[in-house]
Amino acid sequence: MNRTMSDSSKGGARRFSVTGMNCAACSARVEKAVRAVPGVDECAVSLLTNEMSVAGSASDAAIVAAVEAAGYGAAPIQRTGDTPEPPLAASPEREAATESRGLRARLAASLALLAVLMYGTMGHMMLGWPLPAWFTQPEPNHVAMGVAQLLLSGAVLVLNGRFFTSGLRGALRGAPNMDTLVALGAGAAFAWSVAALFLASRAQLLGGAAAAEPWMGQYYFESAAMIVTLITVGKLLEARAKGKTTSALAALVRLAPKTAAVVRDGAEANIPVGQVRVGDLFVVRRGMAVPVDGVVEEGEGAADESTLTGESVPVAKAPGAAVSAATTLVSGLLRCRATRVGEDTTLAQIVRLMRDAAATKAPIARLADRAAAVFVPAILLVALLTLGVWLACGAEPGFALARAIAVLVVSCPCALGLATPVAIMVGSGVGARRGILFKNAAALEAAGRAQIVVLDKTGTVTTGRLDDDSGAVVADAPRPDSAAAVRELRAMGLRVLLLSGDNERTARAIAEAVGIDEVVAGVLPDGKHRVVEDLKKQGRVAMVGDGVNDAPALAAADLGLAIGAGTDVAIDAADAVLVHSRLSDVVAALRLGRATLRNIRENLFWAFAYNVLLIPLAAGVLYPLLGWEMHPDLGALAMSLSSFCVCANALRLNRFDPAPARPRRQTSDRIPSP
Numbered sequence: 024m025n026r027t028m029s030d031s032s033k034g035g036a037r038r039f040s041v042t043g044m045n046c047a048a049c050s051a052r053v054e055k056a057v058r059a060v061p062g063v064d065e066c067a068v069s070l071l072t073n074e075m076s077v078a079g080s081a082s083d084a085a086i087v088a089a090v091e092a093a094g095y096g097a098a099p100i101q102r103t104g105d106t107p108e109p110p111l112a113a114s115p116e117r118e119a120a121t122e123s124r125g126l127r128a129r130l131a132a133s134l135a136l137l138a139v140l141m142y143g144t145m146g147h148m149m150l151g152w153p154l155p156a157w158f159t160q161p162e163p164n165h166v167a168m169g170v171a172q173l174l175l176s177g178a179v180l181v182l183n184g185r186f187f188t189s190g191l192r193g194a195l196r197g198a199p200n201m202d203t204l205v206a207l208g209a210g211a212a213f214a215w216s217v218a219a220l221f222l223a224s225r226a227q228l229l230g231g232a233a234a235a236e237p238w239m240g241q242y243y244f245e246s247a248a249m250i251v252t253l254i255t256v257g258k259l260l261e262a263r264a265k266g267k268t269t270s271a272l273a274a275l276v277r278l279a280p281k282t283a284a285v286v287r288d289g290a291e292a293n294i295p296v297g298q299v300r301v302g303d304l305f306v307v308r309r310g311m312a313v314p315v316d317g318v319v320e321e322g323e324g325a326a327d328e329s330t331l332t333g334e335s336v337p338v339a340k341a342p343g344a345a346v347s348a349a350t351t352l353v354s355g356l357l358r359c360r361a362t363r364v365g366e367d368t369t370l371a372q373i374v375r376l377m378r379d380a381a382a383t384k385a386p387i388a389r390l391a392d393r394a395a396a397v398f399v400p401a402i403l404l405v406a407l408l409t410l411g412v413w414l415a416c417g418a419e420p421g422f423a424l425a426r427a428i429a430v431l432v433v434s435c436p437c438a439l440g441l442a443t444p445v446a447i448m449v450g451s452g453v454g455a456r457r458g459i460l461f462k463n464a465a466a467l468e469a470a471g472r473a474q475i476v477v478l479d480k481t482g483t484v485t486t487g488r489l490d491d492d493s494g495a496v497v498a499d500a501p502r503p504d505s506a507a508a509v510r511e512l513r514a515m516g517l518r519v520l521l522l523s524g525d526n527e528r529t530a531r532a533i534a535e536a537v538g539i540d541e542v543v544a545g546v547l548p549d550g551k552h553r554v555v556e557d558l559k560k561q562g563r564v565a566m567v568g569d570g571v572n573d574a575p576a577l578a579a580a581d582l583g584l585a586i587g588a589g590t591d592v593a594i595d596a597a598d599a600v601l602v603h604s605r606l607s608d609v610v611a612a613l614r615l616g617r618a619t620l621r622n623i624r625e626n627l628f629w630a631f632a633y634n635v636l637l638i639p640l641a642a643g644v645l646y647p648l649l650g651w652e653m654h655p656d657l658g659a660l661a662m663s664l665s666s667f668c669v670c671a672n673a674l675r676l677n678r679f680d681p682a683p684a685r686p687r688r689q690t691s692d693r694i695p696s697p
């Protein structure tokens with residue numbers, strides 16, 4: 024396992040935590056600001072994990088300054104080299120849990136106030152529920168009712184004041200965001216209601232209750248309170264869904280042992296795992312978790328490595344065998360020498376790969392990013408046009424304002440921003456549990472788009488070991504699962520080729536044994552690279568290899584898949600690593616890629632369709648024809664549910680089994696359109 028991740032797998036990109044983002048418009052603005060910094064080659068911001076990945080020569084200070092100038096906060100996520108304590112504590116799930124606790128408290132108080140408010144508005148006015156005598160005796164006091172509504176709704180708005188502070192801050196910086204839309208919608212409803220209350224007071228003074236009664240229909244206090252409360256409901260659902268989305272990552276984080284039994288100066292002592300150094304001798308007893316990566320020096324036993332590899336069968340350990348952090352010794356006793364600690368352990372590197380995958384952008388996300396960058400300003404313009412058009416058509420001011428408010432609160436840029444990263448995070452987690460490690464989001468998407476699979480022969484299709492048959496050395500044999508894997512790949516509609524540096528006769532013998540029709544043999548490393556480049560003109564290529572000679576081809580392919588038992592050079596050149604060194608995992612990786620890509624498309628369709636359909640409805644486009652109008656409250660409810668639906672759809676990937684499909688399921692594995 025230690026060879027599965029080499030040091031260079033950390034990648035050249037630096038990671039930063041970003042604060043203050045609340046929608047896709049925010050992440051798009053941060054990306055735009057950082058890309059403009061001299062020396063930045065690439066920047067990707069994840070709304071899901073609130074992290075940013077930056078490649079290039081620009082200094083950390085310049086990058087942070089650009090983010091702060093855009094109105095947000097940023098700080099480098101330090102990689103501490105051989106410092107033993109890996110930064111695993113700040114998991115996205117923990118951050119989501121903290122956010123959820125604050126939202127729950129705010130929501131509970133808002134709902135309590137809103138219930139009283141709704142009793143006085145909907146309950147009394149529509150259902151005839153009784154009110155205290157001072158509101159109704161000797162005649163209805165519409166001003167008193169309005170003042171009570173003002174106080175209750177004002178309290179709800181104060182509780183949810185972050186929408187207004189964040190929205191105003193974004194607007195003043197020329198970067199309006201989702202909070203700006205919410206603040207404008209709720210603020211407009213409240214301001215109009217205050218004006219109506221003032222006019223009702225004047226009318227009641229001059230003409231009594233009968234004169235003030237018409238203004239009761241212009242009170243939108245409950246709408247203002249309902250909008251921010253329902254948006255808070257949506258934020259809570261979204262935070263919980265985000266936490267579940269990152270559950271695979273959080274589960275890995277929780278595996279990290281806290282202490283280690285280290286032998287120093289001839290005595291054994293339990294110390295924090297962060298104090299273990301490379302070269303330390305540590306002891307692992309039955310039932311204990313291995314604290315860091317190491318090599319067995321004394322003792323024998325069996326280790327449960329399912330936490331990292333997904334394999335349920337314990338692995339025998341003897342002197343010379345490697346052990347990995349977070350695996351558990353189920354029998355025996357081992358004395359091991361620490362070889363990798365802190366961020367260098369297999370566990371820490373897997374966690375890093377999963378976080379990096381979430382912090383990068385898949386190419387399919389570009390359309391959503393472009394839309395998100397102009398989304399909020401466009402919605403503000405649509406809302407103003409809606410107000411102006413209805414007023415020009417002679418509509419009552421209250422009706423026109425309600426249509427504009429509905430446009431503001433029904434629009435949801437968050438769904439666009441979350442459509443891709445939530446699916447990537449879940450898909451990466453499913454792959455990690457099976458020992459399929461994607462290094463970035465683009466690799467997972469490429470797995471879903473692959474059309475041609477090129478297999479290296481020695482060490483990939485075959486075992487890479489020469490067999491001794493009655494004293495005669497013969498060529499290495501195919502892996503036990505190679506023939507079945509090739510059948511599955513072809514059943515998925517993929518074109519499969521065998522690529523080898525061996526002679527034609529040997530290569531064709533292996534190809535025939537496993538069911539491959541196309542063979543390219545006798546090629547050197549640069550020849551493999553050229554073959555892959557030529558094949559890329561015919562379709563998207565996935566290259567599978569394990570050796571130094573495969574590295575150029577792995578790097579050239581649309582998707583490079585490295586066998587976990589292969590060389591570090593091949594692993595570094597690849598886009599994904601197959602920990603178990605099984606050819607059947609190639610099938611699983613491509614099926615998982617297809618499922619993830621399909622999920623992303625579903626999410627993007629929902630996000631775009633939601634906004635395309637509901638924004639015109641909120642604007643009242645169908646009102647002249649069908650009499651349909653959307654109350655601002657319903658717009659807020661729809662907005663609250665949109666992001667939750669996207670996250671919930673991505674969570675369905677957790678139930679996907681990427682194992683080779685059974686015959687009855689093969690029809691669903693179609694080649695995705697380019």
